[in-house]
Amino acid sequence: MSDTLTTPKIPVTLTPTAVTRIKMLIEKQGKSDLHLRLGVKGGGCSGLSYTMTLDNKKRDGDFVYTQDEITLVVDQRSAQYLDGVELDFTLGNLLEGGWKWTNPHALRSCGCGTSFTPDK
Numbered sequence: 001m002s003d004t005l006t007t008p009k010i011p012v013t014l015t016p017t018a019v020t021r022i023k024m025l026i027e028k029q030g031k032s033d034l035h036l037r038l039g040v041k042g043g044g045c046s047g048l049s050y051t052m053t054l055d056n057k058k059r060d061g062d063f064v065y066t067q068d069e070i071t072l073v074v075d076q077r078s079a080q081y082l083d084g085v086e087l088d089f090t091l092g093n094l095l096e097g098g099w100k101w102t103n104p105h106a107l108r109s110c111g112c113g114t115s116f117t118p119d120k
Helices: 016-029 076-082
Strands: 012-014 035-042 048-055 063-067 070-074 085-090 098-102 106-109 115-118
Touching: 012 016, 012 063, 012 070, 016 048, 016 070, 016 085, 035 076, 070 076
Parallel strands: 012 085, 035 070
Antiparallel strands: 035 048, 048 115, 063 070, 085 098, 106 115
């Protein structure tokens, strides 16, 4: 899409473990045109919740980034809340494994780590 925006700074950094997991999930789908769409939406126990989906569409105004051969897409509204976030994936038992969002701009996060209160 011609109206997507590319900026030099990636708001979200993926850890090597997250990169490996995302590549595996994309490969499992069997579609080479998928990218990782990251965002936030209202809700959750702390005010905003992180969103993450595999997608093949880009929208006008999306920011498009590439890290380790993974295309990341973030909408303009979410970009302000995701600036500086690190996304990790950990293997562990049912209670400890999964996606971990580390957000330097979160005043507080919920116990499950998928919801936060922004400082902005």
